[in-house]
Amino acid sequence: MQTGEVQQALNLEEKTWYAMSLGDLTLYLQQKGSELLTATAYQSNDAPPLCQVLHPVEQLADGVKIKERLYIGDPEEQYRIQLQLADKPYQVKTDTPIRIGPNGHLVLYVSTPLWVQLISTSGQVMSEYPAVSPRLSWVGSSTTEGALCYSSKSTAPADITQVQRREHRAVTAMELVNSGTAPLSVERLSLPLNMLSLYYASGEGFWTESVRFRIEPGSGETTIVASAKPPLDIGEAKLISEPRESGKSSRLKTAMNLIMG
Template identity: 30%
Template sequence: MQPQHSNNTTALAPWWLPIALTNGQCWQYTVGPLILFLQRLPTEWLLGYTIQSEQEERYQLASQQAERLPQLDNLQRFVFRESPAQFCLTPKLLDRPVVVKTRTKISIPPAQQAVFYISSPVMVEVNVLQPQCNLTNISSQRLSDTWFGPSTLHGELCYADKTQARHNRQEIPARPHRAVTAITIENNADTMLELDKLSIPVPYLALYGLHDGTLWTDPITLQHDGNLALTRFKITKQLPAGVTAAARVAEPRQHIEKQGLFRAFTGMFND
């Protein structure tokens, strides 16, 4: 069972379906900036990858046979008594929150709320099947580390990214390596909420993969009550239009605590 091959950003296809290789066959998979190479041998699987820079094409999706395995510094060998015939790539959300810096400052007046569609890159879990064995996990995009909190003593280590914080779902570009989160921000304080950084708690969210190749997470609501230290966070029960529970491809890495408090806005005025 193989996905359709496409380089068209508007005609994606699920890239998490199994693929069978014959002995000696090489395969190249491109998911956004990640280019992955695999080869099956009688008692081994070989795996290597490269990640394109920010300036290069990041929306590409391609799955095709390769003539040979390229010379890669990170090439790995996985040895079996008899190599499994199939491999499968599985998208997973990142293991830390993602702090996104909006390209324009956002202001939400008192007693108002707004919905934003913000995407974050996924990890790619590489498995062989029958029997299933996880070979490696690769980030589809290079992200830097950032500390998010009011001080070096209070906060947590996160990944840093940038976003357009789109207000209209129709404006979301089709990108196979990024999962979209619908975020409702409620300003329950009596002052203007101004933000240019936002922390997305992706380890608490499930991941959904649609037939068109797009990825979505559980929607979330962030409630701002005037305290920048902690924000009330809840996972919205109603999934975005077109997303169903049957499309779930990955469970949350962590489960939310009962009080549902999360550092979403703290430190947003500090670069």
């Protein structure tokens, strides 16, 4: 998928269904006067991921029903399709526990699913759909202190040559730094995707900025620092979408115990 296909303006023939597919999602669109009809279908998550640009179809697939009717209001406004990162942090669990020695550091690569957004020319997000149905979880120091997030498992390779690029996922380079004098055990990390940008590099796929986690083993206190761009190893990367949270800071500090190992 090229960047021109990602940020695609909608130019739909009236009363004709169109479909695009990404990951497990198939999104159907139809322009009907001043309203845009939408419908969605999700395949089984163990099926090969889909990737198909917007194209006309004869009708909705069997069993698929209209999900929404969207009205922009201003007749001069138009829609475009854009990809974005998740709207909540992702709690990433590694397949196997990781231990880092005192003052040691390690870079891991994880990927997370993208979201497909319908945006007006003025920048309003009218609706959005995850490429893969996410699983909700909770991150925090207790059942009352924390926040909802998504969760997923990852092989989290430490070698960039082993990173699998997929059209419906973005890769993040996570540097884990043990700032203490005892070994650090890591099983889960909370990745603040809602505060990161989405980039695209030709031949390398979708990436976010690199993120550094500086962790104190005793207390679990974590300082998160987001870099200005993805790793240099992927070459030139084009910005696709800005962070969801406009108050993004390059230095994100939290006293929450983000390490669940």
